[in-house]
Amino acid sequence: MPICQKCEHKWTWKESMKSLFRLKCPNCEEKQFQSAKSKKKTSILSIVPISIIFLVNVFSSLSFGSGAILLIVFLGAMFGLYPFLLQLSNEEEFYP
Ligand SMILES: [Zn+2]
Numbered sequence: 001m002p003i004c005q006k007c008e009h010k011w012t013w014k015e016s017m018k019s020l021f022r023l024k025c026p027n028c029e030e031k032q033f034q035s036a037k038s039k040k041k042t043s044i045l046s047i048v049p050i051s052i053i054f055l056v057n058v059f060s061s062l063s064f065g066s067g068a069i070l071l072i073v074f075l076g077a078m079f080g081l082y083p084f085l086l087q088l089s090n091e092e093e094f095y096p
Pocket residue numbers: 004005006007008009025026027028029030
């Protein structure tokens with residue numbers, strides 16, 4: 001779970017979901033940024049379900065409907081896992 005770099009408040013899963021896009025600490029209201037290391041992790045996370053769906057589509061004759069359901073399930077799971085991979089920093093970090 002993410003920990004605020006300003007006040008060291010540990011964000012709960014619910015708090016993380018609430019501030020997923022703004023990344024504002026619920027305790028001290030300080031703007032936080034996703035660390036470069038964590039960005040890398042979440043970018044891998046977004047590639048995995050897409051490639052799984054692609055492979056499933058290639059190797060089985062999945063109908064469009066069940067493919068769409070699979071995609072929604074994966075997207076839901078991804079959002080649910082996101083707070084576990086989120087790490088915070090005080091400044092915007094870029095990874096090479
Ligand atoms: Zn804070």
